[in-house]
Amino acid sequence: ADPLRTLAAAKGKFIGTAVATSPLANETAYRTIAAQEFNQVTAENAMKWDATEPSDNQYNFTGADQVVAFAQANNQIVHGHTLVWHSQTPSWVQSLSATAMKAAMLDHIATVVGHFANNSAVQSWDVVNEVFDESGGYRTSFWYNTLGSSFIADAFRAARAADPDAKLCINDYNVEGINAKSTAMYNLVSTLKSQGVPIDCVGFQSHLATQYGFPGQVTENVARFAALGVQVRFTELDVRIVLPADASEITTQNQYYTNIINACLASTACPGVTIWGFTDKYSWVPDTFPSEGQALIYDAGYNAKADYTAIATALGGT
Ligand code: G3I
Numbered sequence: 001a002d003p004l005r006t007l008a009a010a011k012g013k014f015i016g017t018a019v020a021t022s023p024l025a026n027e028t029a030y031r032t033i034a035a036q037e038f039n040q041v042t043a044e045n046a047m048k049w050d051a052t053e054p055s056d057n058q059y060n061f062t063g064a065d066q067v068v069a070f071a072q073a074n075n076q077i078v079h080g081h082t083l084v085w086h087s088q089t090p091s092w093v094q095s096l097s098a099t100a101m102k103a104a105m106l107d108h109i110a111t112v113v114g115h116f117a118n119n120s121a122v123q124s125w126d127v128v129n130e131v132f133d134e135s136g137g138y139r140t141s142f143w144y145n146t147l148g149s150s151f152i153a154d155a156f157r158a159a160r161a162a163d164p165d166a167k168l169c170i171n172d173y174n175v176e177g178i179n180a181k182s183t184a185m186y187n188l189v190s191t192l193k194s195q196g197v198p199i200d201c202v203g204f205q206s207h208l209a210t211q212y213g214f215p216g217q218v219t220e221n222v223a224r225f226a227a228l229g230v231q232v233r234f235t236e237l238d239v240r241i242v243l244p245a246d247a248s249e250i251t252t253q254n255q256y257y258t259n260i261i262n263a264c265l266a267s268t269a270c271p272g273v274t275i276w277g278f279t280d281k282y283s284w285v286p287d288t289f290p291s292e293g294q295a296l297i298y299d300a301g302y303n304a305k306a307d308y309t310a311i312a313t314a315l316g317g318t
Contacts, residue, residue, distance in 0.1 A: 005039035007315035014272030016040030082126035086141035113162035124167035136184035160198035171203030177215030203235035226269035240295035261314035
């Protein structure tokens with residue numbers, strides 16, 4: 001059977017995975033599947049602020065470079081994740097004054113994006129991540145509390161200056177369907193576009209759960225963002241289940257994977273789908289939701305699950 005990346009490429013799409021540096025360095029099965037099945041990768045943690053600039057102006061690209069080298073060796077494109085986020089950002093940043101925080105942000109973006117600007121594999125960035133709360137207000141993060149919402153436009157302008165060719169994205173969760181949060185994101189993207197702020201894409205993280213149902217009006221939501229002239233990417237797809245999983249939940253999970261692939265296939269504005277890892281051996285889900293899991297498309301022993309087949313079938317595989 002054709003690997004997922006071959007099927008996706010035939011549809012003009014990428015199919016990607018998040019990768020973690022430790023198994024990438026240490027496990028042959030992990031490397032083999034990541035290379036064979038995917039034509040796009042995102043660093044699960046290695047490009048975040050705590051990894052790339054743990055102390056002020058002390059940059060470390062060890063893990064990030066490892067991920068990019070793997071991608072280049074396997075003819076994969078790389079999505080940079082993430083420049084400005086409230087999580088996994090060192091405490092030295094969080095306690096700065098407004099003037100110093102803005103300067104640190106601009107320096108961080110210039111340096112991290114600049115590090116990869118001449119690397120043809122690195123083609124896009126999550127510039128700001130998770131800036132909204134569930135009701136559609138701005139998240140009251142240290143970024144917002146210190147700088148107000150202006151940090152968002154400033155971050156996009158700095159990223160464009162550092163790499164004029166990279167696609168620049170805003171990324172969030174619970175924005176896959178039409179709701180208060182996705183409408184806030186829509187209104188922000190519309191405003192940024194009207195102000196000439198360089199924004200090229202929105203990321204729908206797509207951390208789904210069978211217990212909560214499939215988001216409503218995903219196709220319509222993709223279409224309204226596409227009408228603003230931005231790409232829509234599904235950036236962190238997984239579908240967690242309350243354990244133990246029963247057969248009907250597995251069927252629901254298969255369907256959710258199919259639905260997201262179909263939503264991307266249905267829009268020329270969607271360049272591809274990234275799954276947030278591929279093996280249940282390495283997933284953020286049990287660490288955050290201890291009673292949930294089995295969210296990915298290979299089991300912990302690297303056997304392809306029915307979700308893999310669902311994706312392959314949606315991509316036209318036989
Ligand atoms: O590297 C340290 C290690 O030194 C330490 O001993 C260990 C002890 O806990 O922690 C290790 O860091 C962990 C890190 O992953 C690397 O494994 C952190 O504790 C852990 O919190 C961190 O979790 C990551 C999480 O983001 C943190 O916010 C997950 O791997 C990662 O999958 C998850 O990804 C996020 C996206 O970036 C944004 N959207 C949501 C998504 C899921 O939460």
